[in-house]
Amino acid sequence: MRPLLVSLLALAFALPLGASAQQITVSAAASLTDAFKELGPRFEAARPGATVRFNFAASGVLLQQIAQGAPVDVFASADQETMNRGAEQKLVDVATRRDFAANSLVLVEPAQEALGLKSLQDLAGARVRRIAIGKVATVPVGRYTRQVLDNAGLWTALEPRFVQADSVRQVLDYVSRGEVEAGFVYRTDAAAAGDKVRVAFTPTGHAPVTYPVAVVADSRQKALAAEFVQFLFTPPAQAVLARHGFARP
Incomplete structure (x- = not known):
């Protein structure tokens, strides 16, 4: 029995967190902090049983974390350049990439x-x-x-x-x-x-400030991650973003 018990324990610890309950981690640009903290509970309310965790930092730092194997499901960047690097490194699913907000x-x-x-x-x-x-x-x-x-x-x-x-x-x-x-x-x-x-x-002379989002290629919750991406384009989510000062891309 002892070898079986050891094997079962090893299997339990090998399973990803959130395997029994659907949970996603969203790594988002620091400027999205306030808006996304409001959007998280709204998404969970619309998707019973789902949990969203957020990780906020500079977009480049977040991409580095993903490249190093951090368990992330959705990546939202404050610029196109960082998301382009993610696409080039095959860290994001380019088919899910969309621009959801703009800033100045x-x-x-x-x-x-x-x-x-x-x-x-x-x-x-x-x-x-x-x-x-x-x-x-x-x-x-x-x-x-x-x-x-x-x-x-x-x-x-x-x-x-x-x-x-x-x-x-x-x-x-x-x-x-x-x-x-x-x-x-x-x-x-x-x-x-x-x-x-x-x-x-308000200075001029820079590229448009647009925010792309995409499902992370190694996500273990791709379906739920894709739902979160889609949620950002719903009228309620866009209203929250607008209230925090974001424009449509």
Whole structure:
């Protein structure tokens, strides 16, 4: 009996979590945190017996986790470039890829100590000592920021003032705490900060900020994962996204 018991225990531990109850893990861009936390219970209510867990971080970091074998079922990115890498590495099911939301880049200042910045050129002024930006290698908002500053011919001049952040939410934290004079975030993040930050202006000169979503290729709950992707396009889900400031792609 002992070998049989050992074999049964080994089989039990080998089974994936959620094998008996349907559960999916959704890895989503940090800027989606508030909206997805509201959408999770709504999806569960519409799909009795299902559970959604969320993992929020910079899109590039999330893709690295998936590449390293993290048990993820759905990936939602804040940019096309990161999802393209996922497709090239065969980490996502490209047949399920769709754009479900859009956003815009803004420059924000600490509300209590705003300098009244009105243009990108103002960032080169002596009063601006620190500028928070997302890390270009892993944080989509950092890449959008670089596109803006490269097109304005300001990236090299401003680079010594950059404070690198691991996610757009960290950029927002730096600004809201007054640790920097300015930072580049999405409009939805600025809205989530309430009266802690002030939107100075909306820069141009970057690729459209659109959010693609796809089922992860190695998902063990592909049917439920696909249902979550479809759920994002339903009127109730789109209404939640709109309330958090997201636009249709």
